[in-house]
Amino acid sequence: MNLNIALLAGDGIGPEVVDQAVKVVNAVAHKFNHTVNWTSALTGAAAIDAVGEPYPDETHEVCMAADAVLFGAIGHPRFDHDPKATVRPEQGLLKMRKKLGLYANVRPTFTFPSLIENSPLKRERIEGTDLIILRELTGGIYFGERGRKDEGNTAFDTCTYTREEIQRLAKLGFEMAMGRRKKLCCVDKANVLESSRLWRETVQDMEKDFPAVEVSYEFVDAVAMRLVQWPSSYDVIITENLFGDILTDEASVISGSMGLMPSSSIGIHTSLFEPIHGSYPQAAGKDIANPLATVLSAAMMFEDGFGLKEEAELIRTVVNKSLAEGIVTEDLAGKGNKAYKTSEVGDWLAANI
Numbered sequence: 548m549n550l551n552i553a554l555l556a557g558d559g560i561g562p563e564v565v566d567q568a569v570k571v572v573n574a575v576a577h578k579f580n581h582t583v584n585w586t587s588a589l590t591g592a593a594a595i596d597a598v599g600e601p602y603p604d605e606t607h608e609v610c611m612a613a614d615a616v617l618f619g620a621i622g623h624p625r626f627d628h629d630p631k632a633t634v635r636p637e638q639g640l641l642k643m644r645k646k647l648g649l650y651a652n653v654r655p656t657f658t659f660p661s662l663i664e665n666s667p668l669k670r671e672r673i674e675g676t677d678l679i680i681l682r683e684l685t686g687g688i689y690f691g692e693r694g695r696k697d698e699g700n701t702a703f704d705t706c707t708y709t710r711e712e713i714q715r716l717a718k719l720g721f722e723m724a725m726g727r728r729k730k731l732c733c734v735d736k737a738n739v740l741e742s743s744r745l746w747r748e749t750v751q752d753m754e755k756d757f758p759a760v761e762v763s764y765e766f767v768d769a770v771a772m773r774l775v776q777w778p779s780s781y782d783v784i785i786t787e788n789l790f791g792d793i794l795t796d797e798a799s800v801i802s803g804s805m806g807l808m809p810s811s812s813i814g815i816h817t818s819l820f821e822p823i824h825g826s827y828p829q830a831a832g833k834d835i836a837n838p839l840a841t842v843l844s845a846a847m848m849f850e851d852g853f854g855l856k857e858e859a860e861l862i863r864t865v866v867n868k869s870l871a872e873g874i875v876t877e878d879l880a881g882k883g884n885k886a887y888k889t890s891e892v893g894d895w896l897a898a899n900i
């Protein structure tokens with residue numbers, strides 16, 4: 548098969564972790580006789596520096612022409628520490644999600660047997676966790692009307708959702724639940740927010756179409772607690788953009804590191820695969836960041852993007868083996884154990900494919 552992949556490395560640790568995923572994808576392609584055509588393009592602060600815009604038209608064209616997009620991370624402290632900056636790397640990510648129609652972001656959380664002790668949470672709480680947070684990605688407060696008034700002394704961001712936006716995300720959530728443990732939890736703040744009440748009403752209306760799915764409705768503040776208290780009780784969670792962003796970083800504590808959390812974004816025009824973490828600027832250029840979130844995102848690309856399940860499973864098996872054998876970066880190494888470099892982990896994975 549010919550695999551045309553757009554490669555958007557981005558900023559900070561983005562290029563380093565993406566490099567390791569490329570090694571692994573190339574090794575898998577070689578083994579299964581696929582041809583990979585990589586096309587790199589600029590995004591984030593790197594694109595601002597080069598052409599003054601975080602998601603240039605040329606990058607969009609590269610993404611549109613590809614079968615899938617593999618994305619690293621964007622963001623730079625010089626923008627994070629300047630609230631008055633008008634052009635920001637994150638705008639590029641949001642523009643890209645909107646223009647590619649990436650409305651559903653699938654963020655799985657699972658535990659790795661060899662890493663159970665890495666989590667600050669107790670073994671009996673997290674063992675057996677296998678949940679998906681399905682985050683709406685092109686609506687809500689991220690894309691609503693915003694601005695300043697009163698000479699800049701009052702600011703507002705608006706959360707807007709249409710019934711159609713909720714339906715398409717929820718439909719995916721019901722379908723995913725059907726293929727899993729048939730449990731769906733709609734996470735909202737319907738006791739306060741009108742947009743959340745539309746979420747609840749819409750999902751309730753859809754229940755009759757999926758009678759086998761057991762649906763629950765929980766408030767986001769309570770879920771923030773239950774997610775770390777009893778994560779294995781969840782199967783598929785559907786939620787709006789901002790709640791999904793926050794809950795998925797929280798869920799990384801269950802797996803043991805932000806460097807382990809992959810995602811796939813299902814889109815109207817193409818699909819995109821990216822770790823959920825950011826550009827981790829403190830680690831940039833040091834060859835210490837964990838590449839597994841990006842490598843596991845590449846596994847999702849094989850399965851969800853290309854329909855190549857065996858290839859995806861091979862990547863996951865080799866990742867599990869690396870964890871079991873302690874071929875891990877410093878975030879997972881534990882006190883007194885050897886920490887491998889980002890590039891060494893990538894080399895080991897590629898050699899063991």
Ligand SMILES: NC(=O)c1ccc[n+]([C@@H]2O[C@H](COP(=O)([O-])OP(=O)(O)OC[C@H]3O[C@@H](n4cnc5c(N)ncnc54)[C@H](O)[C@@H]3O)[C@@H](O)[C@H]2O)c1
Nearest residue numbers: 620621622623627805806823824825826827828836837878
């Ligand atoms: N999708 C994205 O591109 C994305 C996502 C989140 C944040 N950001 C941007 O990244 C920049 C930094 O943001 P932040 O510090 O809040 O979040 P971050 O995810 O970059 O880092 C938070 C913490 O998570 C851990 N971590 C993250 N990635 C890791 C990895 N691969 N290996 C090991 N540990 C890892 C580190 O302890 C780090 O301090 C900001 O500019 C932010 O806007 C981008």
Ligand SMILES: CC(C)[C@H](C(=O)O)[C@@H](O)C(=O)O
Nearest residue numbers: 622637640641792823824825
């Ligand atoms: C960088 C930022 C815009 C982004 C988001 O909030 O969606 C990030 O936190 C993520 O989770 O991908």
Ligand SMILES: [Mg+2]
Nearest residue numbers: 792793796823
């Ligand atoms: Mg986030």
